[in-house]
Amino acid sequence: MTEPIVDAAPALDFDLKSLPKVSLHDHLDGGLRPATIIELAEAVGHTLPSTDPTALGEWFRESADSGSLVRYLETFDHTVAVMQTKEGLFRVAKEFVEDLADDGVVYGEVRWAPEQHLQKGLTLDEVVEAVQEGLEAGVEAVAETGREIQVGQLITAMRHADRGQEIAELAVRHRDKGAVGFDIAGAEDGFLPSRFRDAFTYLAENNFPATVHAGEAAGLDSIQSALVDGRALRLGHGVRIAEDIMVEFDEDDADDEDSDNIGLVTLGNLSSWIRDRGIALEICPSSNLQTGAIAAFGEGIGSHPLDMLYQLGFNVTINTDNRLMSGVTLTDEFELLVETFDYDLDDLLELTLNAAEASFLPLEEKEALxxxxxxxxxxxG
Incomplete structure (x- = not known):
């Protein structure tokens, strides 16, 4: 196991947790409470690595902290297993919203793959409806505490399966009943968005927005396909767009760890296109380190190219990906940026506004947010 990802943040004169946040990339099956997993597993007869909440939480974090996306994804076998009934889906969705609100999130897009939750006989529409009921119950529970949160579903198709058209139609069918966008997820390497070209065309014909996982486990070809075949308005992770950026450091600064000089920068055609058009990058710092998405740039979180991308004017947003597996909250990720890159309140505001403006909300609601x-x-101030 590697050293802990998140170091203690320096003393701040503001409370990071209380800051309003926007979460665009957060998987429903990656945000369960360990205690909930244990109770639901007992009810459906699923065997877990541990039945102690603390130990189970540690197991998820250690298993995910392998440097391999494939190994990382294996941890979902246990969370998906307990999300096969209406009751399980409802509870997980409700608690998901409550946990977001407790972290200061005021708007969240919750992504998940309905096709993975049919093992007990539920239909695709039934699982979407169960999750929506849970999300709405969570919003109501938060409102009862005097706070507000708004959420929407990102209906996701699995890349290795062949149900893209069916899931795209499902998303459009629920567009006025909680669904705000479409995504594809799962093993990225070897499964380009072009596999779902017809489904993405259907979404475009129905004016339904898509964000596409790209630039995490695969590189520039995946990102290019997400834009061309997927018509992506945002990129899930997208961090490997940095591979299309050439940086030449000045000799005096090349070995200076304290230097803020990122050198002479040359953007390739793909990275220029993404930056110049403000296509949002849904970057998940801790997850990117865990899965090896940033391995080519260095070993530690300080090598994450997000700061370079941010300085160069890319539309960077900060997200958690899977709060259970990474053992983080959005507050933790903000603290990580403050600690690692010396970000201040203005930086956090800009990153949060980036996320708000990249959301799939209607314009009027986006402006209000x-x-x-x-x-x-x-x-x-």
């Missing part, structure tokens, strides 16, 4: 975030940050 941006205003709310600006007002909340303004009160700190």
């Amino acid at each position: 941006v205003e709310y975030i600006n007002d909340a940050y303004g009160d700190l």
